[in-house]
Amino acid sequence: MPIQNLKKIFHPQSVAVIGASRRENRVGHTVLQNLIGGGLQGDIYPVNPKYKAIGGMPCFSKVSELPTTADLAVVCTPA
Structure with a gap:
């Protein structure tokens, strides 16, 4: 894998949190x-089908x- 492909891993411009949660005891909340x-x-x-929004952000x-x-x-x- 060329090094330039690693830029998005170490310096992402957008991040999807799959399993994001409102519940404080969940990894998705902490992340x-x-x-x-x-x-x-x-x-x-x-991203979580259980919620329409989390922390004021739309949830997908x-x-x-x-x-x-x-x-x-x-x-x-x-x-």
């Missing part, structure tokens, strides 16, 4: 809060509903 609090300069897309039912392709997806669901 979402860390991205928001960490100063990500791009878009964050919570599935990845195919995102307005654009995310550079990085973090999967926060049980195996």
Whole structure:
């Protein structure tokens, strides 16, 4: 894999959080809060069919509903 392809992993402009959650004891909540609090300069897309919004952000039912392709997806669901 060429090094330029790694740029989107280490410096994403958009991140989909699959399994984002409102519940504080869930990994999906922690990841979402860390991205928001960490100063990500791009878009964050919570993905969870259980919610219409999380923390004031629209929540998408599935990845195919995102307005654009995310550079990085973090999967926060049980195996």
